[in-house]
Structures are given as C-alpha cells and as structure tokens.
Amino acid sequence: MAQVENNIFGIGEKNTAFGQYFTGLTYRHPLVKKSTTIKAGVSNITFTPAARTNWHIHNNGYQILLVTSGNGWYQETEKPAQKLQAGDHIVIHEGVKHWHGATENSWFSHISITSGTSEWLEPVSDEDYENLNH
Amino acid sequence: MAQVENNIFGIGEKNTAFGQYFTGLTYRHPLVKKSTTIKAGVSNITFTPAARTNWHIHNNGYQILLVTSGNGWYQETEKPAQKLQAGDHIVIHEGVKHWHGATENSWFSHISITSGTSEWLEPVSDEDYENLNH
Numbered sequence A, B: 001m002a003q004v005e006n007n008i009f010g011i012g013e014k015n016t017a018f019g020q021y022f023t024g025l026t027y028r029h030p031l032v033k034k035s036t037t038i039k040a041g042v043s044n045i046t047f048t049p050a051a052r053t054n055w056h057i058h059n060n061g062y063q064i065l066l067v068t069s070g071n072g073w074y075q076e077t078e079k080p081a082q083k084l085q086a087g088d089h090i091v092i093h094e095g096v097k098h099w100h101g102a103t104e105n106s107w108f109s110h111i112s113i114t115s116g117t118s119e120w121l122e123p124v125s126d127e128d129y130e131n132l133n134h
Helices: A126-133 B126-134
Strands: A027-030 A039-049 A054-074 A082-084 A091-092 A098-102 A110-121 B026-032 B043-046 B056-076 B080-084 B089-092 B098-102 B108-120
Touching: A027 B089, A039 A054, A091 B026, A098 A110, A110 B056, B098 B108
Parallel strands: A054 A098, B056 B098
Antiparallel strands: A027 A039, A039 A110, A054 A082, A054 A091, A054 A110, B026 B043, B043 B108, B056 B080, B056 B089, B056 B108
C-alpha cells in the first residue's frame, strides 16, 4: 500500500464510471472536468496489481499520461509493450489502439489528460498480459 | 534541495524560454510539445524560493496546474492569494489575469498543461509579494 499512500493526487474512489472497460480493480480521482472551455479532462487513475484498461482508441482528440507512482505497462497495437515508472509520460495520438495498466506485482498510478472521445474495445487477454510479465 | 530531488517529473534546465516573464530563478522541463494534433503543451516548472511568474493571461485556451512538490501561491486579480501544496490543482480559464510561484521559503514545482497563447504582463511587485508572506 506504500505506493498508494505516496500517491500525491489521491486515489479517489472505485472506478465505477469506466470499470466495465477495465480488467481488475482500479480507482479514479477526477480532478478537472472537460467542458466547452476546458477542452481536456484530468483524472488520477490508480490500478491495483495486474489491473489494466481494455484496448481502446481516442477519437477526435488525444491522451497524455503522466506516471505518478508504481510500475506499469503501455502498449500500442502491433508494438512491444513499454514498462513505465514514476516520472515517465506517454503521448497517445488520435486513432491509435492501445492499453495501459499495472505490472503483475505493483500498484500503478498515472494522471490522464484526455481530449475527445474514447472508443472502448476488447480486454487485454490474460495470456497476452501474462506473457509480458514472465 | 530535497524538494527538487523528490520532483518526479524532473527539473529540466534554467527557464531561458520564459525567464524574461518571471521574477527569480526558475527551471523548466518540457514534457509534451503543443502541436496541431496535441492541443495542449505540458511542462514541469520549478520555482526557487520567492520566484514567481509575472501576471499573465491565457487567451484562446486555458491552463491547468498540478502541484507536484513544495509550497507556492496562486492568485487571480482582485482576489486573495491561495496557498498551494503537492496534490493541489488549479484551473485557469481564458482571460483571467493571474500569477503563480513559490513561497518565500520553499521550492515549488507544478506541471502546467497549457492551451492557447499566453499574454505576459507586469511583474508581481516585491511589496505585493512580501505582503503575502508576512
């Protein structure tokens, strides 16, 4: 739990808003709501070990991830997964199919800055996920 | 220096790009460059004690600050200054004249997410700044 306690932007509550598009237990702390004037939403997302998003695409916009604690993965389709740690950042361009989440043994938190709409796709299979971690 | 060492997104280099619009020594670590597809730039800005921006306005856009370490101030014109610490965030709407910076005795770092263009105005006077800290 040390990684959660060190999570400066707060873990918030169980991620019921998007939980159906994730595997495993995640938490979400919404910080800034997207509006007509503030055109990107900002949240802090915390993944318990092995939790991850489904594959998804950002349409008519983009997403930036700023890793605040723990260890995780980011993968774009047809590319190798990248391991992430606190201080790393990722820029996700419009139309790129990808997923992100915790490693098998670590909690993981990132700020997400999201513009546009998210198109949610299939889960990352246990087989594909486990192959990353071994 | 402990606050700088704990600064997870890195202090980067001396803020020569915007130094003329700041009072005191600041550092800037650009993380994401604004472009035609990624419509907000992201940087980590670190202020040495008592360093601060000039008064300024964001036009045709907005700015979000995410405080990552230290203690600082945020003030909008005609309003009292707010004290900031790690984990706090600020949303700055288009057209709002404001400044941000460190307290007198603390280093201060925030992520800035900036869309649109910045209109730089006069420095925060030493008198106004010192009145906040005493």
